[in-house]
Amino acid sequence: MIGLPQSTEFNKRIPKQKFYENLTVSASLKQSFVDQIKTIYWRNKIAASTVNIAEGTDVEEIEVFEIKLTGENIDEGILKQMDKEIPYHILFLLEHEGKYQAWIGYKEEAQSGTSAFKVNSYYHTDWLQVDDLPVKMEGLSIDAVYENFVRQIAGDSLKASNQESLKDSVDRDNRRQGLQKQIDKLQQKVRKEKQLNRQMQMNTELKALNRELDELT
Known part of the structure; x- marks a missing residue:
């Protein structure tokens, strides 16, 4: 096969x-x-x-x-x-x-x-x-x-760059998946949140998480 x-x-x-x-x-x-x-x-x-x-x-x-x-x-x-x-x-x-x-x-x-x-x-x-x-x-x-x-x-x-080891690639992918789950949960909370100041605070957190995610992809 x-x-x-x-x-x-x-x-x-x-x-x-x-x-x-x-x-x-x-x-x-x-x-x-x-x-x-x-x-x-x-x-x-x-x-x-x-x-x-x-x-x-x-x-x-x-x-x-x-x-x-x-x-x-x-x-x-x-x-x-x-x-x-x-x-x-x-x-x-x-x-x-x-x-x-x-x-x-x-x-x-x-x-x-x-x-x-x-x-x-x-x-x-x-x-x-x-x-x-x-x-x-x-x-x-x-x-x-x-x-x-x-x-x-x-x-x-x-997908690897700079001769990254397989272990490092898997660890990076696991971190990426974990960040994506955090982002998805936080986005749901933003949609449900009624207080503007709290929404702004969570959006700041979202931007930080998305920046971190971009660095891993």
């Missing part, structure tokens, strides 16, 4: 129950697995052992999972649970009625010093034909391939 070398093909079906048998998984998340997922396939394994590129420093392998859905929506908790259970980086290809979405999380090692990972943000494409997905294996190391996957899928959200 997505033009990956034949040497990376794995093509193993994974029972979806494998991801929610854990007793700590909530009943609502288990139900999401049951209701939203038809089948899960482990399609590819991208590693130095399967492609002729250098090993990564931060990324050991990238697994490609195809998830066939019952509808167009997915509970993000499903992807987080799969990312939690599998100690490698994952590219998700969601399929519904012949169309695909590519999803990927910015996944990094937890600060605890264990082999655990945490996912800070997920990015995804629109629903497209599989050949139209903006996902290409590019890079001279596994780290570079992973970074390019994230940037390709995120698009303008992680």
Whole structure:
């Protein structure tokens, strides 16, 4: 799929129950697995052992999972649970009625010093034909391939300048999203506020937030 070398093909079906048998998984998340997922396939394994590129420093392998859905929506908790259970980086290809979405999380090692990972943000494409997905294996190391996957899928959200690292790009995007939420809430308050002096005060705050947002974009 997505033009990956034949040497990376794995093509193993994974029972979806494998991801929610854990007793700590909530009943609502288990139900999401049951209701939203038809089948899960482990399609590819991208590693130095399967492609002729250098090993990564931060990324050991990238697994490609195809998830066939019952509808167009997915509970993000499903992807987080799969990312939690599998100690490698994952590219998700969601399929519904012949169309695909590519999803990927910015996944990094937890600060605890264990082999655990945490996912800070997920990015995804629109629903497209599989050949139209903006996902290409590019890079001279596994780290570079992973970074390019994230940037390709995120698009303008992680558009970098001045050789910004992927982590810095993700942190900047998270700050941008947080500022936008603050701006949206404050704009709603301005519309509801009846006192002129209070409106003026909030508009001053809005201008400051918008300036800060402009600096991040």
